[in-house]
Amino acid sequence: MKKLYPLTQEERLFAGRHHDNVIKFLSHYRLPEDEYYDVVIFGYLLAVQEYLGSPKLQKYSFKTIAWNQMHSALVDEYRYRNSQKRKAVTTTYQEETAIQELDRFLPQRAISLEERLHDQEILHHLLSYLTPKEREIVQLKANGYTYKEIAEHCQLSVRAVGNQFSRLRKRLLTIKIIPKGGHAAA
Known part of the structure; x- marks a missing residue:
């Protein structure tokens, strides 16, 4: 005005x-x-x-x-x-009571968090078996890229990308998975 x-x-x-x-x-x-x-x-x-x-x-x-x-x-x-x-949402935070309220409101939350942490531990374990190039290919696929896009990005053929994933699957099947609460064994 x-x-x-x-x-x-x-x-x-x-x-x-x-x-x-x-x-x-x-x-x-x-x-x-x-x-x-x-x-x-x-x-x-x-x-x-x-x-x-x-x-x-x-x-x-x-x-x-x-x-x-x-x-x-x-x-x-x-x-x-x-x-x-x-219009910003504001809330007060009190450490113990907020977490307890959240657990009461979402009773499966603690289990879900534990499962996610376990899955992350498995993922880190599995990624340790990959070369940097293999990790890059897996990350591209996880981010939604197609085999063709991965091939262009990594300067490979589409067939080579497919073969790479096939070899990775076979290799990962031979690795022992981390049991819940335990450590990995190869």
Whole structure:
């Protein structure tokens, strides 16, 4: 919104004569006066200053200019109220009680976390058997790349990528998997 300056005597008189536009605007949009009057009045007063200060605008109805400015002020207010930083989710964190509440709310969470940690341990164990090039190929596949895309990226043929995965599967089948709570054995 443009900067509003103190009104001149002429502007104050004009604003007073046409003040009913503010009330009609609020009524038309069914906006509670106690909540939105302060929002739209600044648009209205800016319209008064612009209308009286610009002969070009005076060929239009003042009501048109005023409603346009009040609407603009209302949109700015809605944008301000709905900005991300105003809608941020906040919560308090107390270490023990928050975790206990989470466990109560999601009883399978602890089991799920344990399983994920176990799966990660297995993955790290299995990746230790791969060469850096094989790890790169596996990561590309895990990230959703097709054999063709992997082949282009690694400067291999599609058949070579397929053969690589076939050899990896055979090699991984010979590796003993880590039992839950235990350590790997090769």
